[in-house]
Amino acid sequence: MTPILVFLTQVICNKPIAKCVASDPLYIKHSQYHSGDIIVAGIVSQFYRFSDLITFRRHPLEEQHDEITYFSPKWSYLATMKLLSTHDRFIPNYKCDAQTNIASVIVGPNPQFCHSAATILQFYKLPQLTYGSTPMVNNNTEAVFSYQMFPNEYHQNMGILQLLLHFKWTWIGVLFINNYSGERFVQNVLPMFPLKGVCFDFIKSLPRESFSSDIWNMVTRNFELYKLIMNSNATAVIGHGENQMMISLRMLHLIPDYVGIPANRKVWILTAEMEFTSLPFQRMMSIESFHGTISFAVSSKEVPGFQKFLQARNPISEKKDSLLRIFWEQAFQCSFPSSISNENFGNRCTGEEKLASLPSSVFEMGMTGHSYSVYNAVYAMAHALQAMHSLKVKHKRMADGMGVKLQTHQLWQLHHHLRSVSFNNSVREKVSFNQNGEIDAGFDIMNWITFPNMSFHRVRIGKVDPHAPLEKLLSMFESGITWPRKFNQTQPISLCNDNCHPGYSKIKVEGKPFCCYDCLPCPEGKMSNQEDMDDCLACQEDQYPNNGKDQCIQKDISFLSYKESLGISLSTLAITFSFITVLVFGIFLKYSNTPIVKANNRSLSYTLLIALLLSFLSTFLFIGQPQKVTCLLRQTAFGIIFSVAVSCILAKTITVVLAFLATQPGSRIRKWVGRRLTSSIVISCSFIQTIICTAWLVISPPFPHLDKHSISEEMVLECNEGSNVWFYLVLSFMGLLAFVSFMVAYLARKLPDAFNEAKFITFSMLVFCSVWISFVPTYLSTKGKYMVAVEVFSILASSGGLLGCIFSPKCFVILVHPALNKQEQLIIRKRERK
Known part of the structure; x- marks a missing residue:
């Protein structure tokens, strides 16, 4: 379970009108934080981090199925329908529970899950706040009820392009997940790269994988892909996808342990939709291959009280939070008595284990970009509810001894207040939506530094400012960059061939992309004073090229003199x-x-x-x-x-x-x-x-x-x-x-x-x-x-x-x-x- 959801549940519930609970999208067993009847339900993608992935197991009601793929959209459909049904009783489109009225749904980061949830939620006119990239919107109805906590993806794409140009990486590889989001990236975004001088050595997709039973088959299928990546002279490789991309990348880096192909270090460039993720059996795998990785992330700050909240978590005292107990067992490799988990680790969980003791590859104590988006989403919803509640003339009140209730058929009016919401959160950052329902925010550029104890640290080395002119969209702090160890802290080069030095010009190589070229010495009377010049330049009439043909020298005046x-x-x-x-x-x-x-x-x-x-x-x-x-x-x-x-x-x-x-x-x-x-x-x-x-x-x-x-x-x-x-x-x-x-x-x-x-x-x-x-x-x-x-x-x-x-x-x-x-x-x- 995403810790931020439970944290926000407690924070929001302290407000008089924002009574909320968090829900487990797989078990649909609500935590017992009931203080009212308004629920901000969270359909959080399973592919979020280790703490989410360990919950991938069959629901007891589905044990009879032989093949279950938890990457399938059907689980999002199932979770969405259960949220709209009576608590602990799944009857599609039937609800008789007056205490669990859903006000909105937070979903992400996978666009497929967002689309699956939106397909159902649009009929109920419920607000859907997504913290992944732009979902697959098929009609205007879905767009009306969708709110994007993820910044405009265009700025991320332009940031990636400018990052490549900043470091002069013009020969790159691309890996993407074979889904709608990946196909859209390849078809709509990548064609812009050659226009700016960037070419591709390879563009390969990773298939959508099923869980558990196909892991080793995945290794076999990706063997040729690994050879392609490692034999490529492209140092920079873009990884586009959600968290299942991270799983696949970790599996790829497992291959050198079993075959004789040496690992050729790459600089991975990962998109903001992706967070570090581990399958349970991957927790002991080395993460050294990600040292020096550059990733994009939603701009975020550390929320006051978040660390204190995480340190105080105890599954013993919070017995009704079943998802926390499952996470605890997987993270600390222990078991609670009468646990519903199928694993028996032998060690008993005491509940006194500390999350801070876990490697960051298992659980990150810091607030990630996704967590920050969810945090802002809940607060945006709370402010919208507060605004709607304040307009007494537009809503009828029904008072009873339990507090204030809202009629379900009135919740569609919440969209007006949600679109116009504008507030400063607890770290004094403004949160608001533009006319397209997108949050007004940018991206941070993070540099990953790994350690032998399976932990890693992310350092902010730049940012993407959506308010800056396009040519200044990206700003970098290069002094803080840590490169992969192979490069000895020198900026890696990712080119099809060596640069043409001054004194030479580029000449096209037949049958290869324009980024691949040979170098031709400048002809007589011409020079080139920069690397990779398309053509040599003639000097001014009163100048001539030097012997290296990399600069112009002033000509002497010559005549038949008495002095010679x-x-x-x-x-x-x-x-x-x-x-x-x-x-x-x-x-x-x-x-x-x-x-x-x-x-x-x-x-x-x-x-x-x-x-x-x-x-x-x-x-x-x-x-x-x-x-x-x-x-x-x-x-x-x-x-x-x-x-x-x-x-x-x-x-x-x-x-x-x-x-x-x-x-x-x-x-x-x-x-x-x-x-x-x-x-x-x-x-x-x-x-x-x-x-x-x-x-x-x-x-x-x-x-x-x-x-x-x-x-x-x-x-x-x-x-x-x-x-x-x-x-x-x-x-x-x-x-x-x-x-x-x-x-x-x-x-x-x-x-x-x-x-x-x-x-x-x-x-x-x-x-x-x-x-x-x-x-x-x-x-x-x-x-x-x-x-x-x-x-x-x-x-x-x-x-x-x-x-x-x-x-x-x-x-x-x-x-x-x-x-x-x-x-x-x-x-x-x-x-x-x-």
Whole structure:
């Protein structure tokens, strides 16, 4: 029997109008607390705790039945009909007992029992106060007469979901009792979980079991279920159901003692409909598997006087409370003389045994959520009766020597007062119903701590506040949580697979739920700075991912600088070539009247040397931080200077050819040989390149540009060419001049002349063309400052090739073999050829 009912019986009976007794739903033998004629009858579910379960035995009138299942709704129908019948005489729908008029019924926690009782009670318009989850209401009539002492189940369901999200448990298992309540949970509640990112490894039902004879069959049937649970990598498992779920869970944890499957500790999440329950033979089973369990419970407080009342219970002095005597025998494993119990424990019950000495797995001394709901239900009924009694104009009085009586047909008026009831109970908590007949209360979140002596303690670690916004519905006190011992007091992880660390993103695994995924490294240029990101994120334009690709780093500004080794090397090389060019130019000026200098047009040699000097110096426009002026000049200056140099070489080559042809007898080409022709070639070619460069500057001029995308780790400060078409047009014209010069020089390489430059020009143009042909693919394949370095190197290499191939042989003759640099030597060499 639920101790709170008897306790409340005595408390309420002290009120002048709330005369009440408690009733045993199985034996229907009322306790003798008769002080009046108003009874608040309690149909309390048998599945409440150990103290209830031990009463599961056949009624003496039903001993002839072979198979009795005390989980069947028929026992609720039977108990309900007996409450409505004459005391100690069961005649359905017949009552002649004027002293046991029923004012209301308290029933729970199983929805099936609530529904069974409501099916009958609706015809009598009796209030039904339920302390379990929302009952199965099939019509409006049942709903009108039902009052829910259990808070709105929606808040519990949302609390479970937010609890999973709070601890990031996205891969879970679900066990439920195969009844209406369980099916409703699976069909209506669980589909919301995947919408919030929670997946299920398994959703399994536990069948509705019969008592006693099917226990070992239950173990056999649940063997495969146990293997499924223990082999699952889901650490968090929701247990939804009433107290028979607890019985089944305890049976499941008995399996490792008989089979070789190790117990893989789980974090059980139990609903508020469930209280800790034991069958008699389970009292010695270890409860260590429930250590760290998280359960929901109806918000409650300890009622003053409850502990004192429990400590004072004595079945010897309360002989008329038969249910208490049965409980006493089962709890203390003793027997009273002339006991109606079938068990004979051998030990005699003295009645002096103390409930506080029992392990909490057998009997909890504290007030549980269910007890608190029943407590509030009785007080709500008492206040409603008081309100109805006070309205003298709406009710007739019938006075006699026993006190005040109410006519049965007037009790339907009690609903009006019950729905509007509002009071503060003894712990100063407000009790009232909303418009749907539901009590305005929330849930506590409890953490179970077990001990070797079969006791356990529940610690409040959070709450569900129905008045808070949905996103703040759940509040947790994590510092007080005790986790299962396997986890060494670290928060358990319940995931399908390990988290994807920063630097990785999730990728779906074909054929598995979305909570199961693989991890893919972030691609180039992207990063992820959180776990389990669906996709990697691109950094801002001025940032780039680090090596771990888990954060963005500010990009440095890059350009070909004088301060770095590459810039220093190219600058040194340019200065060196410039110095050599000046030295060669000085040698040519000093020996300007010698035949080797005069040969092939002395003025063209001077112009070529000046052009090569300027080309070497033009490389300094490419080195250093790009500015608007340098961007405008670098490519155009390079193009014009190189066009002058190549046109000089072309003019030299044409001069050699024309000079040879002019020596032929009767040649008319002699008149073309002279400075006018060479000047025309140089000026015209340079002018064409100048026109191209001018048009480039007018139409699409180069400009400084900060390139943030070409190189992932740097921002390149460069000169944007404005239009690549004009840039390649400049190179193409220069290449055309070089190709023509190469071909003409190649044809003239064997012409008889003592100081013929055609051979040297041919080789120099071969070097020149090779450099610039290789420049194009190299330039296009590099990025950033290295593109500039490639162009600078090409300028230096091609200019150095021209300088070395054309002028080094002449300088060698001038400085090393001056004897060969004479007019007489020229005449001798001509005669030798003839």
